[in-house]
Amino acid sequence: MSLIVQKFGGTSVGTVERIEAVAEKIATFRDQGHDIVVVVSAMSGETNRLIGLASEIQEHPTAREMDVLVSTGEQVTTALLSMALNKRGYAAKSYNGRQVRILTDATHTKARIKKIDDENIHADLKAGSVVVVAGFQGVDEKGNITTLGRGGSDTTAVALAAALKADECQIYTDVDGVYTTDPRVVDSARRLDKITFEEMLEMASLGSKVLQIRAVEFAGKYKVPLRVLSSFKEGPGTLITLEEGSQMESPVVAGIAFQRDEAKLSILGVPDSPGVASKVLGAISSANIEIDVIVQNVAADKTNDLTFTVHKNDLAKAAAILNDVAKELGAREVITDDKICKVSIVGVGMRSHAGIASKMFACLAELSINIQLITTSEIKISVVIDEKYMELAVRGLHSAFELDGEPKVA
Amino acid sequence: MSLIVQKFGGTSVGTVERIEAVAEKIATFRDQGHDIVVVVSAMSGETNRLIGLASEIQEHPTAREMDVLVSTGEQVTTALLSMALNKRGYAAKSYNGRQVRILTDATHTKARIKKIDDENIHADLKAGSVVVVAGFQGVDEKGNITTLGRGGSDTTAVALAAALKADECQIYTDVDGVYTTDPRVVDSARRLDKITFEEMLEMASLGSKVLQIRAVEFAGKYKVPLRVLSSFKEGPGTLITLEEGSQMESPVVAGIAFQRDEAKLSILGVPDSPGVASKVLGAISSANIEIDVIVQNVAADKTNDLTFTVHKNDLAKAAAILNDVAKELGAREVITDDKICKVSIVGVGMRSHAGIASKMFACLAELSINIQLITTSEIKISVVIDEKYMELAVRGLHSAFELDGEPKVA
Numbered sequence: 001m002s003l004i005v006q007k008f009g010g011t012s013v014g015t016v017e018r019i020e021a022v023a024e025k026i027a028t029f030r031d032q033g034h035d036i037v038v039v040v041s042a043m044s045g046e047t048n049r050l051i052g053l054a055s056e057i058q059e060h061p062t063a064r065e066m067d068v069l070v071s072t073g074e075q076v077t078t079a080l081l082s083m084a085l086n087k088r089g090y091a092a093k094s095y096n097g098r099q100v101r102i103l104t105d106a107t108h109t110k111a112r113i114k115k116i117d118d119e120n121i122h123a124d125l126k127a128g129s130v131v132v133v134a135g136f137q138g139v140d141e142k143g144n145i146t147t148l149g150r151g152g153s154d155t156t157a158v159a160l161a162a163a164l165k166a167d168e169c170q171i172y173t174d175v176d177g178v179y180t181t182d183p184r185v186v187d188s189a190r191r192l193d194k195i196t197f198e199e200m201l202e203m204a205s206l207g208s209k210v211l212q213i214r215a216v217e218f219a220g221k222y223k224v225p226l227r228v229l230s231s232f233k234e235g236p237g238t239l240i241t242l243e244e245g246s247q248m249e250s251p252v253v254a255g256i257a258f259q260r261d262e263a264k265l266s267i268l269g270v271p272d273s274p275g276v277a278s279k280v281l282g283a284i285s286s287a288n289i290e291i292d293v294i295v296q297n298v299a300a301d302k303t304n305d306l307t308f309t310v311h312k313n314d315l316a317k318a319a320a321i322l323n324d325v326a327k328e329l330g331a332r333e334v335i336t337d338d339k340i341c342k343v344s345i346v347g348v349g350m351r352s353h354a355g356i357a358s359k360m361f362a363c364l365a366e367l368s369i370n371i372q373l374i375t376t377s378e379i380k381i382s383v384v385i386d387e388k389y390m391e392l393a394v395r396g397l398h399s400a401f402e403l404d405g406e407p408k409v410a
Numbered sequence: 411m412s413l414i415v416q417k418f419g420g421t422s423v424g425t426v427e428r429i430e431a432v433a434e435k436i437a438t439f440r441d442q443g444h445d446i447v448v449v450v451s452a453m454s455g456e457t458n459r460l461i462g463l464a465s466e467i468q469e470h471p472t473a474r475e476m477d478v479l480v481s482t483g484e485q486v487t488t489a490l491l492s493m494a495l496n497k498r499g500y501a502a503k504s505y506n507g508r509q510v511r512i513l514t515d516a517t518h519t520k521a522r523i524k525k526i527d528d529e530n531i532h533a534d535l536k537a538g539s540v541v542v543v544a545g546f547q548g549v550d551e552k553g554n555i556t557t558l559g560r561g562g563s564d565t566t567a568v569a570l571a572a573a574l575k576a577d578e579c580q581i582y583t584d585v586d587g588v589y590t591t592d593p594r595v596v597d598s599a600r601r602l603d604k605i606t607f608e609e610m611l612e613m614a615s616l617g618s619k620v621l622q623i624r625a626v627e628f629a630g631k632y633k634v635p636l637r638v639l640s641s642f643k644e645g646p647g648t649l650i651t652l653e654e655g656s657q658m659e660s661p662v663v664a665g666i667a668f669q670r671d672e673a674k675l676s677i678l679g680v681p682d683s684p685g686v687a688s689k690v691l692g693a694i695s696s697a698n699i700e701i702d703v704i705v706q707n708v709a710a711d712k713t714n715d716l717t718f719t720v721h722k723n724d725l726a727k728a729a730a731i732l733n734d735v736a737k738e739l740g741a742r743e744v745i746t747d748d749k750i751c752k753v754s755i756v757g758v759g760m761r762s763h764a765g766i767a768s769k770m771f772a773c774l775a776e777l778s779i780n781i782q783l784i785t786t787s788e789i790k791i792s793v794v795i796d797e798k799y800m801e802l803a804v805r806g807l808h809s810a811f812e813l814d815g816e817p818k819v820a
Binding site for chain 2: 016019020050053054056057058061062064065066068069071072075076078079080082083084086087093094096098099143144145
């Protein structure tokens with residue numbers, strides 16, 4: 001008998017029928033003797049409906065009132081799911097953030113969890129109830145309602161699992177696990193049985209948007225075993241763990257990630273002096289533009305070339321700033337390119353395996369794909385290439401690193 | 411500068427436009443220097459939408475989960491109205507039942523208020539905020555969400571006004587006050603400037619459904635001056651007070667109330683012995699059927715005739731029970747009639763004025779209306795008559811007691 005925290009997102013509870021299906025799934029686990037704490041999001045569409053009402057009234061409502069408003073969405077789902085469980089003869093009790101209590105700081109709309117009280121939940125579990133908790137929300141010290149920001153329900157689930165010392169935290173979503181790469185790009189992409197937290201972080205931040213990064217970080221920090229599964233079909237999903245592949249022959253590369261929506265900016269021929277990078281990137285980030293890849297090279301003529309990538313939507317704004325900085329620094333030239341993409345191989349195994357990088361570059365060379373930028377971290381290698389070669393590169397690398405499974409039948 | 415509690419019902423906050431209009435109204439009072447606590451209902455339709463979702467899942471959900479579900483409706487309105495006030499430059503802060511805190515007993519879906527904490531609200535008022543409170547809801551000792559039952563938002567408003575020692579509790583609704591009778595029946599019905607709590611109770615329970623009885627009782631008990639006004643048009647409304655007409659020539663009869671949806675049952679020729687009434691009425695009320703008028707007469711032959719009225723919907727059920735009881739008691743006959751109505755004159759003045767009753771009966775006789783039943787209390791006299799004479803009786807009495815105002819222009 002285990003204690004399992006299960007999280008169901010907005011799509012999984014989007015209609016009364018789907019809430020019933022979720023209740024069936026929970027019932028199966030209860031029948032196996034497990035204690036279950038469920039975390040739910042608002043029914044899909046509900047949060048947008050509420051935000052729509054607010055925006056009809058005020059362009060920028062106070063964050064406090066936005067939290068009061070949108071937190072009702074999850075509360076509705078907790079009540080409906082509890083009813084669906086009760087109907088099936090399973091004791092169930094809804095909790096909002098205050099009732100748990102999930103204490104957060106006072107940063108409305110993106111609060112951080114400070115402490116979770118678990119006495120009430122433990123008492124109800126002991127009494128045989130399924131506990132149904134509203135995700136995404138908490139209360140601050142003064143009892144104000146707070147919300148945790150985008151993906152907050154995942155964070156609630158992981159934080160609850162950590163506080164309750166749950167045996168597993170299961171995140172139900174509309175995909176059946178984490179794949180070696182996007183199955184829409186590579187037919188033979190394979191579901192991973194296991195992946196480490198670090199790999200998952202790199203996969204997520206690089207575009208395989210299965211889980212919120214914050215929830216994965218949280219789970220890693222508190223050593224909560226996290227499993228991603230499908231709400232809609234059976235299967236073991238993907239377990240995200242601390243252990244680096246318990247199997248001896250765990251593959252060195254876990255998956256291929258990619259990102260299409262970046263643009264590249266270069267400032268060329270900057271006189272080489274200390275503080276150039278900070279001046280350039282400081283100006284960009286002051287404008288609240290997020291920077292992804294940064295590469296700097298000292299050129300032969302003792303000037304600097306600095307290249308970085310931003311989201312395509314921020315390109316025009318970033319280019320304007322960069323032109324100003326270039327004048328100030330006496331740089332030769334600014335060039336931009338929004339026809340790029342980033343492709344990465346991710347795997348904890350590569351730490352201890354030489355030759356992974358050269359294998360990657362060889363594969364791309366064989367496909368006649370020119371590499372514009374390279375960056376590396378301990379567990380990933382990313383290249384920026386012309387966006388028209390993206391699928392070709394991803395498929396080639398997927399195959400080169402022996403990730404191919406059985407092609408799916410369409 | 412006064413402290414005013416203002417309550418806006420579901421119709422008054424039914425759309426974003428109406429919420430904006432409510433904010434305008436509140437702003438006017440703030441500009442006059444008053445401190446304002448606002449109590450709001452759910453946007454009209456929202457509570458039914460939520461109940462609809464629940465009923466798709468379970469026929470009889472637990473009362474606890476129903477409260478969790480429907481209490482979100484009021485919370486949404488508090489946030490939206492606070493935004494509408496903020497937009498206009500007025501500080502405003504939303505409160506749900508727990509945040510106030512409105513402590514109730516644990517009787518979900520019809521909880522009773524036990525205590526209201528007022529420190530937080532006082533602090534916010536002092537800081538210059540409009541305080542916007544979710545009506546209809548509270549929390550029990552354990553922090554479970556409770557609701558107060560039908561008309562609960564009126565109760566919240568009155569209870570808050572009592573706790574805060576407000577100068578006035580204003581109930582905004584879709585009528586502009588309490589009338590001498592239903593203006594849809596009598597063209598010349600007149601809005602009353604003042605009415606006593608007792609008169610209001612009789613008017614309300616007799617069918618002029620402007621305010622919930624429970625809120626009026628509460629206001630009377632705690633001496634909260636209560637004013638009924640229209641959300642949609644300007645005007646002083648009707649003030650409900652303790653004083654019996656401060657004007658010398660206050661009319662003896664305040665208004666004419668009526669009820670169309672009752673049915674009459676009689677059990678005739680019951681052998682006269684103690685406990686007959688209790689046996690008959692006990693059986694009816696055991697079946698959860700509410701009884702209104704009760705009249706008993708000893709007939710000439712030493713048998714009893716007992717007549718009472720119930721809601722038309724309960725007639726068949728009540729008749730079946732009464733037939734069983736009649737057999738048991740050896741009664742001669744049971745007769746029922748659902749083509750009846752009840753017409754009442756209400757006024758605290760009649761306590762001390764003889765001749766009111768005879769004036770009423772004379773008026774009806776002049777109109778050739780046969781009186782089937784008569785009951786009286788200290789401040790009202792009710793008759794049961796054939797329902798087809800209802801309008802005739804109400805108009806005749808309204809005129810006989812000099813209640814007519816200027817006929818309204820249609």
